[in-house]
Amino acid sequence: MSEPSVEMLEGRTFDVLVVGAGANGSATAEALAIAGYAVLLVERSDFGSGTSSRSSRMLHCGFRSLEGAAGKSLWQHLTQLPDRLALLKSAREQLAARADFVGAMPHRVRPVTIVMPLFRGGVGGMQMDTAAALLALLGTGGIPLDYKRLKADNLDDLPFAEWLLPRHDLAGVVTFRDYVFDWPERVCADQALAAERLGAEVRNYTSVNALRQMPDGQWSATLRDEMNGAEATVAARMVLNLAGPWIDSVTGLVSAETPQRIAASKGVQIGVALPERYKDHGLVAATDKGAFVCIPSQGLHLIGATNSKFTGDPSKAAATDAEINDLLARANALLPGIGLDRSAVCYAIAGVRPGSRGSSGRIVHDHAADGLPGLVSVTGGTVATSRQTAKSLLRLVVQQLKVSRPKAGSAPPNVLEAGRGAADATAFAAEHARTIADVALRRTGEAWSTDFNEQTIQDIAASLGASNGWDQARIAKAISDFRAELAELYRRDLGSVSSPQTDISRSTACPS
The missing domain is CATH 3.50.50.60 (FAD/NAD(P)-binding domain)
Structure with a gap:
């Protein structure tokens, strides 16, 4: 190849x-x-x-399209029929896209349980029940929705419950199955x-x-x-x-x-470490600042997202201190028991959405x-x-256009897993990898893990150097360039040391 x-x-x-x-x-x-x-x-x-690479990493099942429409009166539906039909169409497209993606790349997705809190004065339980029924009627492509509604006094040990319960306006939660693509x-x-x-x-x-x-x-x-x-x-x-x-x-x-x-907008997410039992659970919620998501991804959870207009070079988009602090404040306000501070942030991702x-x-x-x-x-x-x-x-x-050659048929899937290791870097030449970032971020995914460290960078650089004939100066420059990219675009400093934590926030501190 x-x-x-x-x-x-x-x-x-x-x-x-x-x-x-x-x-x-x-x-x-x-x-x-x-x-x-x-x-x-x-x-x-x-x-x-x-x-x-800055995606939210979620395959939505359609709830976000329907939750605001469910539970309205017949008159409201009739007077706003075009909008209601558009919402149904959007939900149906999301369901179809999710089923297609899961069916085509089962090795790149995994199911997670999404927790959605219900607050008094907001979207109610009956509305969510109606939305779930509508999704079932639209068709889930054979993928179970696993929808449940739980009262606030019956959450047991559900992940996120202990961080939500300090809120007196919590009426309950709904849970359902969604999928994430970690990579x-x-x-x-x-x-x-x-x-x-x-x-x-x-x-x-x-x-x-x-x-x-x-x-x-x-x-x-x-x-x-x-x-x-x-x-x-x-x-x-x-x-x-x-x-x-x-x-x-x-x-x-x-x-x-x-x-x-293009109408470009910038979205920021932060990666934080939550307790091990949260690894298959995420949370989504509507807030006064827009949708809030906390999604498991490669051993961490991504919290997002901000939304602001963007001008400039998209390749240079990076999270600012203000944007990171805003997400931490939103997380702490929504989940009073979570106790996140800057030491919990492993990295920050800023992406430019190519909106219409x-x-x-x-x-x-x-x-x-x-x-x-x-x-x-x-x-x-x-x-x-x-x-x-x-x-x-x-x-x-x-x-x-007419085709110029016989139909090829589908190619067998590439089922390589994340974290193949730096020792395999020579094999990435066939996958067009040319830099440490190509290997660490996009061929192995190691840079997104909790235990990514300086030694891994050194190992990848040595393997790439051996396969490409780099001298020591070229290897050193490759390492320097990659560390600069991590710091500038992903706000990740492998040399940072976490400060002392409280009992609650210690469990959410980013491993250094």
């Missing part, structure tokens, strides 16, 4: 050029390759290193590598520096290797712009007159309406709905 150099791509023609190898781009490349299209997938950084970066890499095994050309660290439509209707793209500066020009019959928050930058290469499609300007949800933009036939962009897509995005784009491509 050797990677072609950029120069080797010079002059080649593809059916479809897919720009961006996050969840949407990698899933689409795989779907197109299965169908028999000649595909080139390029990513300016590494697979899944952008917005996809969204690996999902993207799996799909990109599956596309490659099916015949697609796949390149990370390759940017599109120029894009124009030729007189015959095909597209010409100039590619640049971000590692060595080499360039090549290729042709494609269609271009799918799935570059996430960089979508407008890609269309801007074609024409400055193309309307802006003037609308919500996923939108497929066919730029034929802008006088650019054969160019298509997608805004508002998520990891959870990426397979649905891929199916939508496949249908669109089929309408416009």
Whole structure:
């Protein structure tokens, strides 16, 4: 599975050029390759290193769409029928996306029990019962909802109960089954590598520096290797712009007159360590500052998320002290017994959501309406709905292009587990890993674990150095670059030492 150099791509023609190898781009490349299209997938950084890696890591079952609509009067439903139908459609799409994702990648997801508190004056138990009945009618794709409603005086030893019970307005909780994907970066890499095994050309660290439509209707793209500066020009019959928050930058290469499609917003999550018995439980709640989530992920829990407008370079988005402190304050207010402080924060993730300007949800933009036939962009897509995005784009491509080779069939799943270890780093050359971050964050997932340390970084660097012929100076620079990335983008300092903790917060202190 050797990677072609950029120069080797010079002059080649593809059916479809897919720009961006996050969840949407990698899933689409795989779907197109299965169908028999000649595909080139390029990513300016590494697979899944952008917005996809900052995902909430949840496959929602639809409750968040329905909880506000359940329990309304018949007159309210009739007078707000379009809104109610939109909510039902959203819930049905979430259920379908969850079932599809779980069925296609069972080795990348796991079920968790979600706890949702009910407060007096807020959404009531009967409303949630109605929402659960609606979800069952919409169809859960064969995945049990496992819905239960519990009174505040009957929570026993349910995780989160002891931290909720100091609240006098707690009326009870509901619990239900949802799924999390601990490792969204690996999902993207799996799909990109599956596309490659099916015949697609796949390149990370390759940017599109120029894009124009030729007189015959095909597209010409100039590619640049971000590692060595080499360039090549290729042709494609269609271009799918799935570059996430960089979508407008890609269309801007074609024409400055193309309307802006992205409404970017920044979301921050913090990773904290909770007691072992919480590992299969999460919590979601509606607050006056928006949705609050606390989701188990690779031995920690992710608490989020903030939501603010964003301008600037998405690759430089990082959590501020104010945003981290805001999430801690929200957690302590919602869960009075949790007692979190800054020493509990292992890392912080900041992602830029590529929302759709003037609308919500996923939108497929066919730029034929802008006088650019054969160019298509997608805004508002998520990891959870990426397979649905891929199916939508496949249908669109089929309408416009005939396949150029026999249908390939599906590739066998890549069932590699997180934490393969630094000793396996030489094997990652076949998976296009070029940096310590590629291995630690996206090929093994070790950097997200509670016991990630300096020795692991040294081991990965040594293995990469041996397989790539790096000298000691190059190895030292790779380590320095990675530590700087951890500190700047993920607010993780492996050299930090936790301060003394109270009895409650000691159990939630981040291991150092």
